[in-house]
Amino acid sequence: xxxxxxxxxxxxxxxxxxxxxxxxxxxxxxxxxxxxxxxxxxxxxxxxxxxxxxxxxxxxxxxxxxxxxxxxxxxxxxxxxxxxxxxxxxxxxxxxxxxxxxxxxxxxxxxxxxxxxxxxxxxxxxxxxxxxxxxxxxxxxxxxx
Numbered sequence: 084x085x086x087x088x089x090x091x092x093x094x095x096x097x098x099x100x101x102x103x104x105x106x107x108x109x110x111x112x113x114x115x116x117x118x119x120x121x122x123x124x125x126x127x128x129x130x131x132x133x134x135x136x137x138x139x140x141x142x143x144x145x146x147x148x149x150x151x152x153x154x155x156x157x158x159x160x161x162x163x164x165x166x167x168x169x170x171x172x173x174x175x176x177x178x179x180x181x182x183x184x185x186x187x188x189x190x191x192x193x194x195x196x197x198x199x200x201x202x203x204x205x206x207x208x209x210x211x212x213x214x215x216x217x218x219x220x221x222x223x224x225x226x227x228x
Contacts, residue, residue, distance in 0.1 A: 084173075085113070085115035088115055089147065103176065141173055142172075146159065149178075153194075
């Protein structure tokens, strides 16, 4: 699920798809935006609630916009999880373009812990990781939900 749409450039889009596939993502079940606003996206994905709620294949939510971090990530997550409680079990992935968000690492460190390269084999396993970024995993200091 891509609430902000997929990365626009071909190479980042391909790397993102490979990363999501490595997490167990299914491109046949992909839902992408962008939508004009989050409420509209939420209403749209509710049509797929049964698919999103599958216990054997939890959703993967990919956020391609991270600036400002509080609004673009934490508030979006909170809103989507309120709309679709099954997303509380989802893997949350952050795709960060340093050219578009050069302050991501600094902002993320203020809100939580930045650890472990996301391209390492251990980080490709789906184990309740709450949020990820292509180079790092972000663990909130406290759960935003």
